[in-house]
Amino acid sequence: MILAKAKGAGGLSMTAGLILIGLGPSGISNMTRAAISAATQADIRLYEAYTALWSESALAQLETEIGEITKVMRPEVEEPSQMLSLAKEKSVALLVVGDPLQATTHVDLQLQAQEAGIDCEIIHGISITGLVTGAVGLSNYKFGRQTTLTYPYGGWIATSPLEVIALNRIQGLHTLCLLDLDPTGAGTGNQKPMQPEDAQTAIMAMAKKLEDSIDEDINDSNLQRLKFEASQKIIAELNDLDVVICTDMGGKNQSISYLPLKDLHICETGGLHCLVIPAKLSEVEQKALIRWTKQ
Template sequence: MLTFVGLGLYDLGDISVKGLECVKCADAVFLEAYTSRLMGTDVPAMEAFFEKEVRVLAREDVEQNPREILDCAAKGRVVVLTGGDPMVSTTHADLRLRAAAAGIETSIIHASSISSAVSGLSGLQNYRFGKSCSVPFPAKGWFPTAPVETIAANLALNLHTLVYLDIQKDRYMRIPEAITILEEMAQKRGIEPPDLYVGIARAGSDHPAVAAGTGAKLKETDFGPPLHILAVPAELHPMEREYLEMFAGL
């Protein structure tokens, strides 16, 4: 049996009662920690809270060689913990497909997701979001422009864009850096950069940071520690504008 358990957004208080009971009863517990991370806790705290060993998975352990996970799940009850909601990432959907193909029963215990939290914190209506994108850290000889092209395509359809920011082993992209990168992408592609952004930091914590404004304004805003995420709004509905004025300093 393989169960995907969402941890929610920020710390161990976000896991559901159902998810906690599942972890407590598991024979083996794995943590996928490269697509998202809970900044309000760490692995030792998880092990103390769950009273279980938590084995941390690298990208290749899930995407290329998940044999250890599948072998354990074929023999007993296995939990794969994920930040946010388990099936937001296609990586987890692929692992579930592999398990099902191997005859292993699977299930999902959902949790809060950044995709819904952004709507709640910003007031941007969830049904008005188009395709999302991710801004990666540039590397030598590699500077993709697909994110700004996605934003431009959404804006042409009057749709908001959720912009995920890169997470590496010990490096987290911040909102000002992401905006600078997007502006450089826009210049490279000959596209007008967005004139309005909404930046959100530490969604799910007791003190999230939310600010809306121009790129110049948000690059000067101190959002504090990660994780950070961006939204690029399309034309604002009057209620969206009022919400941003009230809660995000627009």
């Protein structure tokens, strides 16, 4: 891909270097002033479109505000030689939905820039990790490891996301589950954000596969015994498991629903979704979640 060498607003050129800019969720109203200013003044603006997305209308509004934007996908970010070459002579802004250092991919890009002697500035943005935990009303201190529910690839599906949920729950920890964007896993385009029904199907497929293989790797380690117990427990509880589905968070169409996992297929579709799998709830948390119960 040839990246256009566009000037910043008013034809101004900032100091050469790379700027990782967090866009926050959903649209320009969630960007900081610093983010808008830096993006506007950059010589080149690249929108990273494979770890998270804005709607096309929100992206068009942003482009009207800050200037021409070029979309880049996984290959351009994970093999950033062209981007870094441009950043030696121009100010290159990489626009990342959410916070620009939420994904390891972007941390690696930051390190590669620094190793190449290229200035790398970070402008943080609102992350889904902080937004969702507060919005649904669960204690941020009680969240365990985060995971991503993935599409089945070629008929194969990973069980590790369900194992993360299981281990968190048996320790009394909630789980934030991001939902996959790419049915191909390639990160090269044609993104299709996973919908609630897809998430339900994926979790049930994971449970079936985990149940079939649950005793294959048992050994005497404490961790393996805990994993075995946690896996058995989550499989037994799955039909009665309540979840929180969060849709288009931070935008005008934001919605939150608290409902059984088995009813996810009746949820309305939207842009981007994530799931929260609660563990044991405090009294305050119970009251908070009841607000989102579907009638």
